[in-house]
Every structure is written in structure tokens, then in C-alpha cells.
Amino acid sequence: MPQYLLSLCSPGADATPPSPEALEAIMGEINALNDDIKAAGGWVFAGGLHDASTATTLRLQDGEVLTTDGPFAEGKEHIGGISVVEASDLDVALGWGRELARITGLPIEVRPFQDEY
Amino acid sequence: MPAVAASEIERVFRNEHGRAVAVLIRVFGDVDVAEDAVQDAFLEAVRRWPAAGLPPSPTGWIITTARNRAIDRLRREASREDRHAQAVLLCDDGVEPDDEEEEGTVQDDQLRLMFTCCHPALAKGAQVALTLRLLGGLTTTEIARAFVVPEPTMAQRLVRAKAKIRAARIPYRVPEEEDLPARLGAVLAVVYLVFNEGYAASGGDRLVREELCAEAIRLGRLLHELLPDEPEVLGVLALMLLVESRRAARTTSGGDLVLLADQDRGRWDRELVAEGHALVRRCLARNEPGPYQLQAAIQAVHSDAPAAALTEWTQILELYDQLLALVPTPVVALNRAVAVAEVQGPEAALALVDDLALDHSHRRDAIRADLLRRLDRRAEAAQAYQAAIVRAENQAERDFLLRRRALCDGKAVIRGVRMRGPAPP
Numbered sequence: 001m002p003q004y005l006l007s008l009c010s011p012g013a014d015a016t017p018p019s020p021e022a023l024e025a026i027m028g029e030i031n032a033l034n035d036d037i038k039a040a041g042g043w044v045f046a047g048g049l050h051d052a053s054t055a056t057t058l059r060l061q062d063g064e065v066l067t068t069d070g071p072f073a074e075g076k077e078h079i080g081g082i083s084v085v086e087a088s089d090l091d092v093a094l095g096w097g098r099e100l101a102r103i104t105g106l107p108i109e110v111r112p113f114q115d116e117y
Numbered sequence: 118m119p120a121v122a123a124s125e126i127e128r129v130f131r132n133e134h135g136r137a138v139a140v141l142i143r144v145f146g147d148v149d150v151a152e153d154a155v156q157d158a159f160l161e162a163v164r165r166w167p168a169a170g171l172p173p174s175p176t177g178w179i180i181t182t183a184r185n186r187a188i189d190r191l192r193r194e195a196s197r198e199d200r201h202a203q204a205v206l207l208c209d210d211g212v213e214p215d216d217e218e219e220e221g222t223v224q225d226d227q228l229r230l231m232f233t234c235c236h237p238a239l240a241k242g243a244q245v246a247l248t249l250r251l252l253g254g255l256t257t258t259e260i261a262r263a264f265v266v267p268e269p270t271m272a273q274r275l276v277r278a279k280a281k282i283r284a285a286r287i288p289y290r291v292p293e294e295e296d297l298p299a300r301l302g303a304v305l306a307v308v309y310l311v312f313n314e315g316y317a318a319s320g321g322d323r324l325v326r327e328e329l330c331a332e333a334i335r336l337g338r339l340l341h342e343l344l345p346d347e348p349e350v351l352g353v354l355a356l357m358l359l360v361e362s363r364r365a366a367r368t369t370s371g372g373d374l375v376l377l378a379d380q381d382r383g384r385w386d387r388e389l390v391a392e393g394h395a396l397v398r399r400c401l402a403r404n405e406p407g408p409y410q411l412q413a414a415i416q417a418v419h420s421d422a423p424a425a426a427l428t429e430w431t432q433i434l435e436l437y438d439q440l441l442a443l444v445p446t447p448v449v450a451l452n453r454a455v456a457v458a459e460v461q462g463p464e465a466a467l468a469l470v471d472d473l474a475l476d477h478s479h480r481r482d483a484i485r486a487d488l489l490r491r492l493d494r495r496a497e498a499a500q501a502y503q504a505a506i507v508r509a510e511n512q513a514e515r516d517f518l519l520r521r522r523a524l525c526d527g528k529a530v531i532r533g534v535r536m537r538g539p540a541p542p
Contacts, residue, residue, distance in 0.1 A: 002286050089288040090238060112285045 001086040002112060003044060004093040006100060009107040010052065010080030029103040037085055037096055044084040052078035080106065084113075121166040129175050130159050134254025135339075137179045139226035142233075142289060145187055148251070148279045154187035155179065161186070176223075227252065228343045229289050231336075235304040236287045243278035244307050245314075250275055252339075253332045263314065263325045301344070305353045305409065308336045312357050317511075330361055348403045352410030355396035359416035362389035374517040378425040390420045411440040430459035447475040455484060463491040479508035483518060490525055499525040 011017070018026065037043045055071040071078055083100070087093040090110070097110040134155060141151035158179050172178035234247040245264075249255045255263075261271035281287065292300040315329030337354035344350050366380035397417040400410040415436045422428040437453035450473055458466035467488045475481045486501035502522035509515040 089286040089290075090236075091288050091290075091292075094238065110285075114284075 001088065002115075003084055003086050004090075005109075005111045005113060006083040006085060006093070006097050007079045007109045007111070008048075008081040008083075008100065008104060009109070010049075010078045011106060012076055012078075013051075026103060030100070033096065033099050033103065034083075036099075037083075042085045042087055042092070042096070044086055046081070046083035048081035049079060120168070121171050123163065123167070125171075126159070126162050126166055129171070130155070130162070130179070131254045133176050133179050135227055135230070135252040136176055136223050137183055138251050138254075139230040140180050140223055141183055141187065142230060143226050144184060145191075146289075148282060150187055150191065151183075152251070153190065154183035157186035157190070158183035224343055225291070227339060228291050231304050231340070231343075232291055232300055233282065233287055233289050235300075235307045236282075237300070237303055238285065238287055239278050239281065241307075241310070243274055244303070245310055246271060246274050247278050248307050248336070249311065249329075249332065252336060255328075255332065259325055259328070263329050301347060301349070304340065305349060308333050308340065309353055309357070309409070311336070312360075316360060327364075330357075330364075333357060334361060348400055348405045349407040349409050351396045351400050351403075352407055352413045355393045355400065355413035356409055356416060358389045358393035358396070359413060359420055362386040362393065362420065368513070372513060373520075374513045377419060380425075382422075382424065385420070393417060394420065406439060406443070408440060408444050411436050411443070415440075428459070430456055434460045447473045448478075451475060451478070451481055451484060458488060458491070463488040467492065477508060479505045479510070479514075479518075482508060483521075486518075486521065486525075490521075495525045498522075 017023075034043065034046055052071040052073075057068050057070060057072045059066050059068065059072075083096075085093055085096055087096070090112070093110050093112075097108045101108045137155045137158070138148075138151045141154050142148055145151055145154070161182050162179070166172075230252060231248070234251055235244045239247070242264075246260055249260050249263075250257065257272050257275060258268055260275075261268040264271070291297075311329050312333035315326045315331075315333060334354070334357050337350070337357055340347075340350045341354050362385050363377070363380060365386065366382070366384040367375055369375060393413065394417055397410075397413050400406070400413065415433055418429050418433050418436070434453070434456040437449070437456050441449050441453055451470065454466045454469040454473075457469060467485065470481060470485050470488065473481060482501050482505035486498045486505060489495075489498035489501055499522050502518050502525065506515055506518045506522065509518055
């Protein structure tokens with residue numbers, strides 16, 4: 001069964017964080033969605049990430065692996081969380097992604113994994 | 118059997134391309150395999166038809182031959198350890214090219230293909246290119262020429278779109294009832310965009326553009342056949358037929374644009390008008406108005422008028438009121454203002470046009486200019502024409518606006534002679 005990566009774009013440092021009550025409501029809806037995905041047999045993995053500032057990047061340079069503070073992407077948009085699902089086709093994955101976008105208000109990127117070798 | 122000319126073989130394949138590719142995509146689960154197979158069948162037809170004559174059912178012949186060639190090709194490639202080809206062959210091991218496809222299944226396949234080509238996960242430009250390539254059977258060269266992009270760019274666009282369909286598994290399926298309205302909207306948008314691109318002529322080869330209109334209408338007819346109960350399908354087809362009916366009257370022999378009000382209505386294609394009107398009447402009977410149906414109804418009122426002066430503008434304004442309620446965009450509001458000018462006078466229309474949040478629109482400038490001209494505010498009108506001329510995208514339209522501006526200046530216009538003022542960009 002094909003697998004898809006659903007990436008949540010993180011709200012960014014400038015965004016006002018939701019109130020604890022609002023956050024709790026969002027988490028409740030996300031858990032309910034995950035239960036739906038599990039019930040449909042599409043669940044593989046899901047998790048939220050700490051802020052991009054907590055990332056460490058390793059990069060091979062002149063035969064040596066350098067360690068630097070921060071994410072590898074230069075832009076302002078970073079991945080805030082991911083979900084890996086199994087779906088028979090893109091429409092099924094987009095359906096779950098759409099629900100995630102509606103719940104979180106964040107852009108969701110849906111991207112297919114390459115076939116297993 | 119009579120000999121078959123090469124041009125006839127090409128014509129048959131162009132007509133049958135969408136049906137054949139649609140069936141073969143279902144059988145083999147891959148767009149490229151299907152396209153290559155139809156191309157193989159074409160080469161086979163070029164070899165055999167001139168001597169053997171046209172087969173009794175060209176559709177059946179093409180599909181069966183293409184399927185055989187595809188299976189041969191996949192077996193060859195499988196032996197070359199092509200993983201992908203093996204997978205395809207595995208899942209279709211049971212498929213044998215014996216009996217002909219049922220007509221109903223072929224139609225369903227074409228509908229599936231339309232929804233795949235117009236899937237919202239593909240960019241609009243890719244949707245249009247894929248639809249023209251796969252369903253219309255247009256070559257990449259023709260599509261590139263029609264949209265005035267370099268051929269490698271168009272080829273790349275098609276390759277990327279097909280790669281995404283395969284990698285992301287965009288389904289080959291008619292959407293569920295609940296998703297149908299939105300997904301059908303995307304299909305209709307592509308069909309109408311193809312038509313407009315052919316009609317509005319922002320550049321490019323004229324013959325190819327006429328072919329785009331013909332292809333859009335063909336797709337519209339096909340959709341109408343496949344989804345006879347969808348009122349917006351009736352609407353988009355009626356709209357295209359009514360606009361197309363005026364093609365001959367829309368330009369002079371010299372290629373100059375002629376406004377609807379100045380067109381020789383005797384040159385309108387009466388058959389297309391009658392067909393469009395019949396569809397509009399069916400829409401009215403359905404009473405489920407949508408944007409395309411309302412636009413078609415507006416065009417039908419125009420077509421009904423034996424002369425421009427006899428146009429039922431009150432009816433048109435009512436239809437625009439409905440359209441604006443459904444589609445509250447500045448573009449619709451601008452078109453509505455034209456009807457307001459006829460019913461309530463240019464002053465009322467000018468107030469509406471001035472209020473619109475439509476920047477950089479040469480149509481708004483042109484309509485403003487026309488309203489100012491009718492109010493005899495000549496200097497302002499000339500200014501507005503100038504703004505429209507600077508922004509107009511195609512030469513025919515620019516020439517038209519230049520002639521109009523010259524009228525405000527009180528200067529006669531001689532064809533082919535550039536008027537004073539800055540040359541068009």
C-alpha cells in the first residue's frame with residue numbers, strides 16, 4: 001500500500017500561539033482524526049516536533065561532517081509535525097490532509113513516499 | 118475495400134485518441150504505456166490500412182491493436198528487468214485482448230480520464246495540457262503553439278504531470294457524489310479555459326486557436342453525453358455554442374474586431390444558435406441556476422435579438438443580478454455594469470465601474486472609456502482609451518481601441534496607418 005507523508009507547516013515564530021483551551025480543542029480533534037485513520041487501517045506514525053530552533057544540522061564538507069545549530073532549510077517555513085499514512089491513492093491521503101488543515105489552520109503538504117525496494 | 122489516405126488515418130486517430138487512451142489506462146494502469154500503445158497502433162495502421170482499407174470498427178481495431186502492442190512491449194521490457202513494467206504486467210496478467218470493449222465502459226473510462234487530467238493536485242496549466250494531449254489527441258507541438266510557450270516547456274509540463282499522476286497515485290476514478298460538484302467544477306473550468314484561449318486570441322497561430330474552440334466544444338459535448346443530468350454541463354456547452362456561433366461576424370475580412378452591437382447578425386451560425394438555445398431552455402426547465410447556465414442565458418438573450426437595438430437588456434440585467442449573487446467578483450460586476458448602462462443609462466454604469474476594485478484591467482478601462490464617450494466627456498474618454506490601449510494584450514483589440522480613441526479625437530481613421538500618440542508596446 002502506498003505511503004504518504006503529511007507535513008504540517010509550523011506556525012512560525014511571529015504567530016500568536018493559541019490559548020491553552022484552544023490548543024486542547026485542537027489536540028482533541030487531531031486525536032479523533034488519528035483514531036479515524038487507525039480505524040481505516042491507514043495509520044503508520046504521527047508526531048509533533050519541537051521548534052526549528054532546536055534542530056541541529058549535520059553536513060559533509062571536505063570529507064568532514066560539520067555540526068551546525070539550526071535547521072537545514074533557510075526559509076521561514078519549517079515542518080512543525082508529521083504524519084505518515086497508508087492510503088490506496090492520493091484522494092484518500094488528501095482527505096485526511098484536508099481534515100488536518102481544517103483542524104490546525106496550518107498548510108499541510110502531502111507527498112508520496114517512493115515504493116519500497 | 119477502398120484505399121485509405123494518410124490524412125484520413127490521422128483524422129481517425131485524432132478522433133479516437135481519447136477513447137483509446139482512456140480504455141488502455143484502465144487496462145494497464147499507466148498513462149505512458151497507454152500513449153505508447155496507441156502510437157504503436159497508429160504506426161501499424163499506417164502500414165496496413167492503405168492496402169487493407171478502414172476496419173469495420175476503427176475504435177475496436179485501435180484498442181485491440183494497441184493492447185496487443187502494449188503487452189508485447191511490456192513483455193520485452195519485463196525481460197530487461199524493468200521493475201515498473203513487471204509490476205504492471207503482474208497486475209494485468211489475466212487481461213487478454215479478445216472481445217471488444219463495451220461502449221458503456223469506454224464512456225466511463227473517458228470520464229475517469231477527464232477527472233484524472235483535471236485533478237486539483239495538478240496545476241491548472243498542467244490540467245489543460247493533459248486534457249488536450251490525452252483526451253483531445255493534440256500533439257505537444259500543437260498545444261505549445263496554442264498557448265504560446267516553447268515546445269520543450271510544454272513537453273516538460275506534460276512529463277511532470279504524468280510523473281506526478283504515477284508517483285502520487287492520482288486516482289483514475291469518477292469522484293464520489295459528495296465530491297462531484299467541486300471536481301466537476303475543475304473539469305468545466307478547464308474546458309472553458311481551452312475555449313477562451315481559442316476565442317480570446319491573445320496571440321499565437323489562428324488555425325490552432327480555432328482548433329482549440331472546436332476541441333473545447335467537443336469535450337463539452339462529450340461531458341454532456343457522459344453526465345446528461347448535470348445542469349452546469351448543459352450551461353457550459355450552451356455558452357460555448359452561442360459564443361462560437363458569432364465567430365464569422367466577430368472580425369472583418371481584414372481581421373479587425375467587431376463589437377457584438379455592430380455585428381452582422383445574418384452571419385451568425387443559426388444551427389449553433391438553435392442548439393445553444395435548446396440547451397438553455399433545458400437549463401431553465403431544470404431551474405438549478407449556476408454560473409455557466411446564467412452566462413449562457415445572457416448570451417441566449419443576445420442571440421434572440423434580431424438587431425442590437427432590440428436586445429432585451431432588462432432581462433440581461435436580471436440575469437447579471439443573479440450571476441453577481443452567485444459569483445460576486447469584480448469581473449462579473451464589470452460585465453453587469455454594461456447592462457446597467459443600457460437599462461439605466463451610462464451615468465449609473467460609470468458610477469459602478471469607478472467603484473470597482475479592478476486594477477490593471479484593460480477591459481475596465483475600455484468600458485469606462487465607452488461610457489465617457491456616450492456621456493460626451495471626450496477628453497476623459499480619450500484618456501481612458503489610452504489607458505486601455507497600453508494594457509491591451511493583443512493586436513486586434515489594440516487596433517480596435519486605437520480606432521475608438523481616434524473617434525474621440527475627431528480624427529478619421531485610415532486602416533494600416535498608425536495614429537499619433539505612443540506606439541503600442
